[in-house]
Amino acid sequence: xxxxxxxxxxxxxxxxxxxxxxxxxxxxxxxxxxxxxxxxxxxxxxxxxxxxxxxxxxxxxxxxxxxxxxxxxxxxxxxxxxxxxxxxxxxxxxxxxxxxxxxxxxxxxxxxxxxxxxxxxxxxxxxxxxxxxxxxxxxxxxxxxxxxxxxxxxxxxxxxxxxxxxxxxxxxxxxxxxxxxxxxxxxxxxxxxxxxxxxxxxxxxxxxxxxxxxxxxxxxxxxxxxxxxxxxxxxxxxxxxxxxxxxxxxxxxxxxxxxxxxxxxxxxxxxxxxxxxxxxxxxxxxxxxxxxxxxxxxxxxxxxxxxxxxxxxxxxxxxxxxxxxxxx
Amino acid sequence: xxxxxxxxxxxxxxxxxxxxxxxxxxxxxxxxxxxxxxxxxxxxxxxxxxxxxxxxxxxxxxxxxxxxxxxxxxxxxxxxxxxxxxxxxxxxxxxxxxxxxxxxxxxxxxxxxxxxxxxxxxxxxxxxxxxxxxxxxxxxxxxxxxxxxxxxxxxxxxxxxxxxxxxxxxxxxxxxxxxxxxxxxxxxxxxxxxxxxxxxxxxxxxxxxxxxxx
Numbered sequence: 427x428x429x430x431x432x433x434x435x436x437x438x439x440x441x442x443x444x445x446x447x448x449x450x451x452x453x454x455x456x457x458x459x460x461x462x463x464x465x466x467x468x469x470x471x472x473x474x475x476x477x478x479x480x481x482x483x484x485x486x487x488x489x490x491x492x493x494x495x496x497x498x499x500x501x502x503x504x505x506x507x508x509x510x511x512x513x514x515x516x517x518x519x520x521x522x523x524x525x526x527x528x529x530x531x532x533x534x535x536x537x538x539x540x541x542x543x544x545x546x547x548x549x550x551x552x553x554x555x556x557x558x559x560x561x562x563x564x565x566x567x568x569x570x571x572x573x574x575x576x577x578x579x580x581x582x583x584x585x586x587x588x589x590x591x592x593x594x595x596x597x598x599x600x601x602x603x604x605x606x607x608x609x610x611x612x613x614x615x616x617x618x619x620x621x622x623x624x625x626x627x628x629x630x631x632x633x634x635x636x637x638x639x640x641x642x643x644x645x646x647x648x649x650x651x652x653x654x655x656x657x658x659x660x661x662x663x664x665x666x667x668x669x670x671x672x673x674x675x676x677x678x679x680x681x682x683x684x685x686x687x688x689x690x691x692x693x694x695x696x697x698x699x700x701x702x703x704x705x706x707x708x709x710x711x712x713x714x715x716x717x718x719x720x721x722x723x724x725x726x727x728x729x730x731x732x733x734x735x736x737x738x739x740x741x742x743x744x745x746x747x748x749x750x751x752x753x754x
Numbered sequence: 755x756x757x758x759x760x761x762x763x764x765x766x767x768x769x770x771x772x773x774x775x776x777x778x779x780x781x782x783x784x785x786x787x788x789x790x791x792x793x794x795x796x797x798x799x800x801x802x803x804x805x806x807x808x809x810x811x812x813x814x815x816x817x818x819x820x821x822x823x824x825x826x827x828x829x830x831x832x833x834x835x836x837x838x839x840x841x842x843x844x845x846x847x848x849x850x851x852x853x854x855x856x857x858x859x860x861x862x863x864x865x866x867x868x869x870x871x872x873x874x875x876x877x878x879x880x881x882x883x884x885x886x887x888x889x890x891x892x893x894x895x896x897x898x899x900x901x902x903x904x905x906x907x908x909x910x911x912x913x914x915x916x917x918x919x920x921x922x923x924x925x926x927x928x929x930x931x932x933x934x935x936x937x938x939x940x941x942x943x944x945x946x947x948x949x950x951x952x953x954x955x956x957x958x959x960x961x962x963x964x965x966x967x968x
Binding site: 492497505551552555 | 756757759771772773774775776777820821822823913
């Protein structure tokens with residue numbers, strides 16, 4: 427299988443067609459946005475091979491592999507920072523974007539029209555001034571349910587595809603929430619994990635209440651948990667990043683084989699230079715995983731996240747990484 | 755859907771600045787005690803406004819903007835052709851703002867002074883239309899809903915001017931010894947700022963291989 431890796435950076439989107447060894451951007455004339463534009467997020471969909479959505483400071487863009495070009499998707503978000511984008515796993519025309527200020531915009535027609543969701547997220551924060559959406563998740567068990575995390579305002583859940591939202595923050599040590607993972611078992615029970623700036627949190631009642639997951643200091647030397655992802659083939663295997671702070675100067679990649687109950691540090695070929703900001707998995711090959719640090723490093727694992735090799739290429743500042751099979 | 759992404763510099767009593775980015779998508783202008791809805795796309799935070807020319811009527815305003823840390827107070831001005839109604843107006847909004855909570859007990863004593871060319875007019879916070887009602891509502895902070903800006907006008911303090919003219923609105927807070935300023939150049943849309951306006955030039959850029967760039 428050949429695949430393409432994508433990196434959303436502060437200098438547009440970079441592509442790798444050789445397993446992360448080398449990276450390049452599109453030429454500006456076909457890029458749709460200039461090569462120093464800030465790209466915050468990238469998303470692919472299994473039903474749309476060769477297509478990529480990216481959120482930027484100047485709007486939402488769609489890359490089409492067959493055309494090798496980006497095209498702008500007009501939306502009310504053109505003057506906002508589009509920090510997260512996700513498509514319904516069952517319907518790629520249903521697109522959800524999260525922005526700064528923390529708002530949710532939804533298109534049900536592949537980006538032709540948009541509505542601003544009735545999300546009553548906080549509009550201010552003394553620490554970061556303006557709140558922002560840090561992750562968007564379609565509930566793997568309930569097709570009508572969408573979850574988001576907000577920095578700094580906690581976790582919100584919508585059970586009607588984004589029309590209304592409920593804030594679910596009881597038990598959080600801190601509402602600076604970053605990412606979510608859903609572990610669903612055959613008996614119907616569920617654990618939700620949430621990474622925050624005050625450690626890992628767990629909910630066993632579908633987000634109604636949260637509690638801190640204690641992790642020994644020699645495993646997680648800091649409290650700043652950022653990205654968290656589940657391995658596609660084994661729901662109990664979870665990868666998570668912990669850094670000294672945002673953006674930080676140090677970090678570790680943790681792996682859990684028991685649904686986040688206990689953790690160990692994954693082996694890295696060399697230390698990271700800052701907090702690991704994004705982890706990329708894909709169901710087509712659960713063993714292949716990428717992570718990136720916010721200050722530009724790229725690591726690759728071929729054994730499902732147990733061990734990692736740093737790629738020679740660095741990309742300045744990276745906000746998100748994704749990969750997907752390359753269309754034949 | 756339309757909105758203004760308002761990026762105020764909110765100055766606290768000790769001049770500490772916060773910069774929440776706020777979406778304003780619902781604007782209510784109080785010409786008297788009642789309010790009229792105003793299109794959000796007619797708000798501008800620019801420092802220059804092109805007008806149709808002719809005589810303009812410039813009305814000083816205070817604006818209340820919903821914000822999570824407490825409603826903001828800003829300086830604003832309605833600019834419209836003389837004799838026209840609100841439908842022909844633009845609403846200029848200053849980027850520096852204060853918190854209402856720091857003014858709630860002396861809002862009525864704020865001193866607004868508007869200058870446009872040779873004309874000027876002075877008024878107070880107490881003379882802003884509907885200010886008592888508005889303050890009573892926003893004193894209970896959730897009463898000013900998310901995304902809403904409420905513009906309190908004082909039509910009796912409006913000044914007449916003709917473009918080009920520099921308009922300046924100052925709002926003085928004598929209690930906290932500070933001033934908000936809104937300065938905007940009003941120009942005529944047909945005014946040509948350049949002696950000679952050239953045709954746009956095309957530059958071809960590099961003519962050779964450019965793969966090194968990516």
